[in-house]
Amino acid sequence: MLAAPALSAASFSAIRELIRAVAGIAMTPEKEELVKARLASRLRELKLSAYEEYLERVKTDRVELSNMVDVLTTNKTSFFREPQHFDYLVQTVFPIWKAERRPRQIWSAGCSSGEEPYTLSMLLQAHLPTLEVRILATDLSLRVLTRAKAARYTEAVVQDVPSELRRKYLRHVPGEGTFQVAPEVTSRVSFARLNLMGDWPMKGPFDLILCRNVMIYFTDDTRTMLAQRYAALLSERGVLMIGHAESLASLEQPLRLIKPAIYAR
Template sequence: MDKWQQQEFPMSLADFDFLRNLAYSQTGIVLPERKKQMVYSRLSRRIRFLKLNSFSQYCHYLDNNTQELPEFINALTTNLTAFFREKHHFVYLDKQICPQWLAKKQKRIRIWSAACSTGEEAYSIAMTLYGQIDLSLFDVKILATDLNTQVLETAKKAIYSTEVLSTIPANFATKYTKRLANNAQFSIKQRIKEAVHFKQLNLLQPWPMSGPFDVIFCRNVFIYFDSDTKKRIIKKFRALLSDGGYLIIGHSESINDFTTDFEFIGQTIYRARNRTAPC
């Protein structure tokens, strides 16, 4: 007998195909055969919670209960993040991009964290901006979106374990965070929180914002998509970026094979070409 039929919750090949096809249609995430154990592990928690006996029952439940779809998506999406993760991106924002805005006397600044997870990336962006400019004198908005509704709730609360406080530069930690009474957690100060606006967004569905954005962070997301999905999303990003705006992606990602609309700056940073300029 197939080992997947002998486990706590039997899962047939048909069950796995149903689940990965649903994941792809709803999120664009590709789940190859090697991800079967991950799918089993993450969805088993939902099956236990719902008091079901097999993946077949769970597939049937998903097919007949639309309210389960967000829980299904939340269970499957990966949310690895950290403050100032891939530090060179924040150095570039601090040392290169912010001075460009100041030199142009640009007052309107829009940044989008397109897969913000529990908020660390968006708050790192806000701290970096505050280190260079007085946000009260500029029209600054940081949009932070994620597919997963659960991580967005954590992001909005802006309360984190003190174990990760060391990942924030010491001068920023002093200025923009405060330890809570239990000393096991810290919170992001209000002026940083006010710069960030969290929204739930599925990148495969219509986007309500009109832009233009000056910088879009979309890091470690393209690795989950197939080529067609990547092309569609990159094209939509370009449509929302101002000429000369920046797209910042993850360290193991590249968009060079999917578009000629961007100039590669280095270290997974791309600049949008002028729409009237030749490629």
């Protein structure tokens, strides 16, 4: 493989500025090698020989700008990631929903390749099969949304699903070694592209919003702005879940912490 071209300080700084403006992501100077390596693949694909040419290209090419954001963002996710959140839902939130029996709306903001919304949907199917609950799942990256909509995962990925739910809601695809999420689980999830930094067309209110392991890459100002916007979209007694490595403490926002990484209006 060819070595990546040199990345000047000015170009690295321009790339950092662009990714912050487009996606809200604050990249530290330590990310220089990572940026260089990941964008080198885009340069090769486009047959460009310098990052400066690439920067010129993304100024006018929206598709390539989206590719750039794709390769520079982290999409790591898994089924039942941070299981304390799902335990809380099953033990505390679902019994209330079951008793009140009205339609509910959930938003998985920054859903990556779909494991998070499908985890929610499997649990709903298992615990509240007749309740009307819709899940909106959004992400900035078209690449992960395509994978999410396909709803097909490798054997290694589905290992995180408890065996009983795996048996019920994941169908083995013969000859492929992959698993397809069952229609009763996929049907309550709608995927859409949405940049959290832009306008939000949905009105809510949402009974539950998950924005987990997304805000970790944002500045405090962006986190504050997002927490305020989430609070405005939550129903009364609505819940916001963030990643356990994230915090809203010290930010000016109206939600109160009720459990680690769980906030309520």
